Amino acid sequence: MSPLKAQPATLAVWGGETGPSYEHATQVPVVHSVSFGYEDLDTWEAVALGRAPGHIYSRNSNPTVRAFEDKIRDLEAAEAATSFSSGMAAISATLFALLRPGDRVVSIKDSYGGTHKLFMEFLPAFGIQVQLCETANAAQIETEIARGCRLLYLETPTNPTAKVIDIARLARAAHACGALVAVDNTFATPINQQPLQLGADIVLHSATKYLGGHADALGGAACGSSALIKRLFHFREINGALSPMDAYHLLRGMKTLALRIERQNASALSIAHWLERHPHIEQVNYPGLERHPQHAIARSQMRGFGGMLSFSVRGGLEAIKVILPRLRFAHRAANLGCVETVVGPPLLTSHVECSAEERAAAGIPEGLVRYSTGIEAVSDLIADLEQALRALD
Numbered sequence: 001m002s003p004l005k006a007q008p009a010t011l012a013v014w015g016g017e018t019g020p021s022y023e024h025a026t027q028v029p030v031v032h033s034v035s036f037g038y039e040d041l042d043t044w045e046a047v048a049l050g051r052a053p054g055h056i057y058s059r060n061s062n063p064t065v066r067a068f069e070d071k072i073r074d075l076e077a078a079e080a081a082t083s084f085s086s087g088m089a090a091i092s093a094t095l096f097a098l099l100r101p102g103d104r105v106v107s108i109k110d111s112y113g114g115t116h117k118l119f120m121e122f123l124p125a126f127g128i129q130v131q132l133c134e135t136a137n138a139a140q141i142e143t144e145i146a147r148g149c150r151l152l153y154l155e156t157p158t159n160p161t162a163k164v165i166d167i168a169r170l171a172r173a174a175h176a177c178g179a180l181v182a183v184d185n186t187f188a189t190p191i192n193q194q195p196l197q198l199g200a201d202i203v204l205h206s207a208t209k210y211l212g213g214h215a216d217a218l219g220g221a222a223c224g225s226s227a228l229i230k231r232l233f234h235f236r237e238i239n240g241a242l243s244p245m246d247a248y249h250l251l252r253g254m255k256t257l258a259l260r261i262e263r264q265n266a267s268a269l270s271i272a273h274w275l276e277r278h279p280h281i282e283q284v285n286y287p288g289l290e291r292h293p294q295h296a297i298a299r300s301q302m303r304g305f306g307g308m309l310s311f312s313v314r315g316g317l318e319a320i321k322v323i324l325p326r327l328r329f330a331h332r333a334a335n336l337g338c339v340e341t342v343v344g345p346p347l348l349t350s351h352v353e354c355s356a357e358e359r360a361a362a363g364i365p366e367g368l369v370r371y372s373t374g375i376e377a378v379s380d381l382i383a384d385l386e387q388a389l390r391a392l393d
């Protein structure tokens with residue numbers, strides 16, 4: 001379906017869903033069929049060669065999955081999008097489809113734990129060099145780009161310490177050296193930030209998180225120009241696809257994306273302000289706080305500051321072992337971005353794959369709590385944190 005232009009809240013509802021659908025169903029049907037049959041060989045050939053619309057085999061394309069791809073494409077205001085079975089599948093496909101032995105990637109120390117593993121373990125095994133820089137040091141990143149770079153890989157705000165990177169500034173530096181720029185936009189979502197508008201070439205998502213929003217489907221997506229997405233799609237049609245049932249759940253979740261993000265932006269900001277003043281809290285990391293070191297960059301490139309924050313409690317790991325079990329309105333789980341509030345220490349969530357030394361090098365204290373604000377009433381969430389923290393008095 002051709003791209004739709006409208007406000008984000010409208011695109012969340014209608015993106016990928018404006019065409020005629022099976023038997024006039026108003027909701028995108030879940031097409032489980034693995035293959036699509038044609039009565040005559042000429043039509044089959046035209047579809048197989050991309051000269052006529054249609055589908056051949058669901059690893060390549062599927063109507064339900066296509067609707068999901070069109071919706072995220074519209075929300076990111078991209079020319080094209082393709083989907084993956086998870087966020088990590090989207091990230092690995094991007095790296096393996098675009099890089100060759102001898103290439104150099106410049107990235108940050110604070111990327112998601114799984115991405116970090118790809119950088120440290122998998123890419124070097126294929127002869128690809130990765131230079132990880134201090135996340136908040138734009139000048140150092142620029143210097144490393146100038147030393148040679150095929151791909152600049154960014155994630156902002158970061159997981160779990162909520163650092164913010166100036167996408168436009170670094171995209172300019174990367175393009176000046178002929179490098180491509182990929183940005184993981186999982187935390188911000190297109191409601192809060194559109195990296196393609198800031199100069200990025202590829203936007204990546206773990207759709208498992210905010211896009212789906214209900215923690216009931218894994219998925220990933222990449223958005224960008226038609227030419228770049230064609231290269232990623234070529235890898236993914238060989239490697240495996242998003243399942244139609246997951247695409248359906250993601251599509252349904254995305255209809256409320258703008259509403260959920262508006263609520264989560266507002267609640268996370270109130271909670272961050274409240275935590276900042278609490279005597280048992282050592283530090284709060286949230287880009288919406290004025291004293292956040294990159295608040296000015298966040299203001300300039302984000303429409304809202306997101307639902308993710310992290311905080312360290314005085315007393316470290318022992319203190320969070322006391323307070324987290326006392327929260328009534330939070331899952332203690334390795335997930336984020338859903339309608340329920342979810343909490344967990346990064347040592348059991350985003351950075352569980354990392355050694356204690358790697359976490360320390362990434363500036364992640366063992367007593368840090370990652371807090372994914374849900375859509376509950378913020379007064380209940382604050383009261384819940386208050387009663388849990390009282391156990392430390």
Ligand SMILES: Cc1ncc(COP(=O)(O)O)c(C=O)c1O
Pocket residue numbers: 086087088089112114155159184186187205206207208209218219220350
């Ligand atoms: C920022 C970010 N990117 C990518 C991923 C990986 O996504 P998935 O679990 O869907 O593979 C995650 C998972 O938590 C994440 O937080």
